[in-house]
Structure formats: structure tokens, C-alpha cells
Amino acid sequence: MRKEAKHLYQKAIDSLTLSIELFNRPNDCGRIHGVLIFMNHSFEMLLKASIIHKGGKIKEKGAKETIGFGACVRKGFSDNTIKFLSDTDVLTLQTINGLRDAAQHYTLEMSEQYLYFQAQAGLTLFRDIAKKVFNIDLKTQLPVRVLPLSTTPPMDIQAFFSTEVQEIKKLLAPKSRKKLEATEKLRALAIMENAIQGNESQPSDTELKALAKRLSKATNWGQLFPSVSTLSFTQNGYGPSLDLRITKSEGVPVTVVPEGTPGAGVVAIKRVNELDFYNLGRDQLAKKLGLTGPKTTAAVKHFGIKDDPECFKHLKVGNVPFDRYSQKAIEKIKEGLKTKTIEEIWNER
Incomplete structure (x- = not known):
């Protein structure tokens, strides 16, 4: 491994370890945004290390700074000379990055189930990339105890979103006075929906208000989050060897478009026709x-x-x-x- 790639990879391991450590801490103070910020940073370092290792560049000619998270994902997915990401890998990365952005720059409320899904799916993807690019088995570099644990067993994505939507409906009920908490939870779900559609932007207050209004009338959560309804989680193993991956049940077709294309996300847009x-x-x-x-x-x-x-x-x-x-x-x-x-x-x- 090249010296620069090795240095970046170690930074990735450090941030991943801190993310998992924060997940497993019994104190909830700063836990959610801490997990997301460190996990997102671990992936940016891992992506940059992978690009360098495969002969790519992380700094544009004449630029003072290295490329950002989105550009790293784009290179890893669309550059045929170094490609090491699949479209489902991109969905996981976009979701984690979107949640981190909301947690770092504003407010975000996530249930334990939702945080668990993202943490475990993130760890699995980190393990996959480390093996594919560097032929490194992640378990040789982390203590076997350093893995996400949850006091509540994970449910499938259909049951999870149904439960989340019902909880938000209760928070939005008349006289509940928990509208802000409901909006924060709704933002977390909307970020995942946007990521699947290839939209890296945060949902606006206007969009969240409209979504909350539709939520009160919707009979099926799939009407609110149609893209999420095409996904499922595949789970292999148990305990320390648990793998959790986001997969596409019906497929959300993606296509690479030129950077800067209006309405396009980091990498993918929905292919309608x-x-x-x-x-x-x-x-x-x-x-x-x-x-x-x-x-x-x-x-x-x-x-x-x-x-x-x-x-x-x-x-x-x-x-x-x-x-x-x-x-x-x-x-x-x-x-x-x-x-x-x-x-x-x-x-x-």
C-alpha cells in the first residue's frame, strides 16, 4: 500500500473505531451526531485511500484542497479505471453523508432502530471495501468487541418505516406540542428517500411541512417514501460477524451524469425511461x-x-x-x- 493511502486508511480506522465506540456507549449525550460524524469521516478517508491505492487522484490539478465526499463517491462509482463501488454501496454512502450533514449543521432525531441500521450497514460496507480494495480483513484490525450492539432487535425495513411513521403521526397529533421532534424524525427519513433518488440536498422546511401534511392523510407509508419501499435489508450471520446490507428489491436504476447536471445528486438519478x-x-x-x-x-x-x-x-x-x-x-x-x-x-x- 502506498504511504499516503496507508496513512489515510489508518485515519479511516481511527474514525470508524470512535464511531462504533460512541454507538456502544451507555450515555446518550451527543451519541447520535457523534456516531454519524465519525462514521462519515471514516468513509471519506477510506474512499480517498482506495482512490490513491488504485492509481487515482484526490486533488484536482492546481487545487489547494483534496476533493470532497461526493466527488470521492463519484470517482469510486463512475471512473472505470478505479471503480470499486456498486450502486447499492452508493445508496448507503449517500444516506450516511446526508444524515451526517443534518446532524452536524442543524438538528436530527433518530430512533435507536434507525441508528442501528445505519451503523451496522456502514460497518458492513467498510468491511466490504477494505476487503475488495486492499484485501484486508477488517476483523484483524479491530477488537472483536468493537461492534455495534443494540438492546432492541432489528426489524425489517418495511416494519421499521411503518413504526416510524406511526410514531411521527402521534407526535403531530393536536395538542401534543411535539412538532419540532416530529419534524426532526421526519427529516431523518426524508434524507434516506432523497439519497435513493440521487438527491444530495437536505429536505427544506417547506418540503418537510408538506410531507407532514401528507402523512396525516396517507394510509400507506410507501406513498410518502416510494423509493425506500423498493429497498430491503439482507442480514447474514449473528453477533460479532453480523453483516447488514441495503439491497434493492425492485431496483432503483442509476445512471452517471456529468457533474453539475441540474437536479442530479452525487452520482445517481432515477432512470424514468x-x-x-x-x-x-x-x-x-x-x-x-x-x-x-x-x-x-x-x-x-x-x-x-x-x-x-x-x-x-x-x-x-x-x-x-x-x-x-x-x-x-x-x-x-x-x-x-x-x-x-x-x-x-x-x-x-
Whole structure:
């Protein structure tokens, strides 16, 4: 491991240990925001260490400071030369970062169940990245006792959100005088919903008021948090070896968009129409590349375009099948042609 990466990795371990230590403390003073702040910092250090270890850069040319959390996630997910994050990893990271932002800059109320889910899912993801990138088994670097523990057993996400929504409804009841507490709990749930949609911004007061108003009329929490309703938690093992991962039941499709795209989050936006994303046929792709159809087909095969789900998808409209390419296929082929000409590819057929 490079010296800089090793130093950052150790910082990540230090913050992770403090996060878990705060989770397990019997005193609630500063516990929630302490857990989130240190866990978020541990991931930023881990992501930067991973990027450096895989040959990437964490400082833009001429910049005085290193890239931030969002840019680290973006590199780890969308940079094909160093990619080490999956779309579900991104959801976990976005949620933790959003909760940390609210806890550090304003107020946030989380139930023990919700904090447990985030802490355990975070620990599992840290363990996964450490193994994938550095081939390090996390249990060799932490005392076996340093793991999140909870006095209340975890429930599945459906039961959890249903319970949380019912609790918020009680807090919002007439004469309860607990509107602020209800808003803080609602903010925590809204942050997760926003993260799944790829929206890194905090929910505004206006949005939370509207959500609270809808909550009183909703009969199903899925109406309020439609994206969360597509998720589930997978749990393996027990005790010190417990793994908890956020997974997508129905799938929340993600796509990489240029940084700064209006309305886009850190990495992902919801793909509403597949044909809008995979908007090129073979001949349209050829025209964009300035190649003949047959030479485009040769390039597609040579550069493995059909193996990249961000570049290609076989779609059906009714019963008619279509091979469709995205704009990313153009970029990938053009980049490949810088190292090998189309004539060389054509002659090697």
C-alpha cells in the first residue's frame, strides 16, 4: 500500500473505531451526531485511500484542497479505471453523508432502530471495501468487541418505516406540542428517500411541512417514501460477524451524469425511461462516431461495449427486440480509439 493511502486508511480506522465506540456507549449525550460524524469521516478517508491505492487522484490539478465526499463517491462509482463501488454501496454512502450533514449543521432525531441500521450497514460496507480494495480483513484490525450492539432487535425495513411513521403521526397529533421532534424524525427519513433518488440536498422546511401534511392523510407509508419501499435489508450471520446490507428489491436504476447536471445528486438519478437513456441504434452510433456500420460493429465488439450495462442494453418494445446504445458508448469507443485505430481493429477481425 502506498504511504499516503496507508496513512489515510489508518485515519479511516481511527474514525470508524470512535464511531462504533460512541454507538456502544451507555450515555446518550451527543451519541447520535457523534456516531454519524465519525462514521462519515471514516468513509471519506477510506474512499480517498482506495482512490490513491488504485492509481487515482484526490486533488484536482492546481487545487489547494483534496476533493470532497461526493466527488470521492463519484470517482469510486463512475471512473472505470478505479471503480470499486456498486450502486447499492452508493445508496448507503449517500444516506450516511446526508444524515451526517443534518446532524452536524442543524438538528436530527433518530430512533435507536434507525441508528442501528445505519451503523451496522456502514460497518458492513467498510468491511466490504477494505476487503475488495486492499484485501484486508477488517476483523484483524479491530477488537472483536468493537461492534455495534443494540438492546432492541432489528426489524425489517418495511416494519421499521411503518413504526416510524406511526410514531411521527402521534407526535403531530393536536395538542401534543411535539412538532419540532416530529419534524426532526421526519427529516431523518426524508434524507434516506432523497439519497435513493440521487438527491444530495437536505429536505427544506417547506418540503418537510408538506410531507407532514401528507402523512396525516396517507394510509400507506410507501406513498410518502416510494423509493425506500423498493429497498430491503439482507442480514447474514449473528453477533460479532453480523453483516447488514441495503439491497434493492425492485431496483432503483442509476445512471452517471456529468457533474453539475441540474437536479442530479452525487452520482445517481432515477432512470424514468430506458429508451431515453439508451437512445442510439447501431447506425446512429456509427454516425456519431463517423464510422461505417460494419466498422462500428467491430469497435463495439473489440471494446466490449455490450458487456457494459451503462453503454448497452437489449430492449423490447412490445414483442420487437432492439439493441440500444447510450451516449456513454460514444465516449468509451472514442477513448479506446486513441490507443488503437479502427483500421487495426478492422484488420484483426
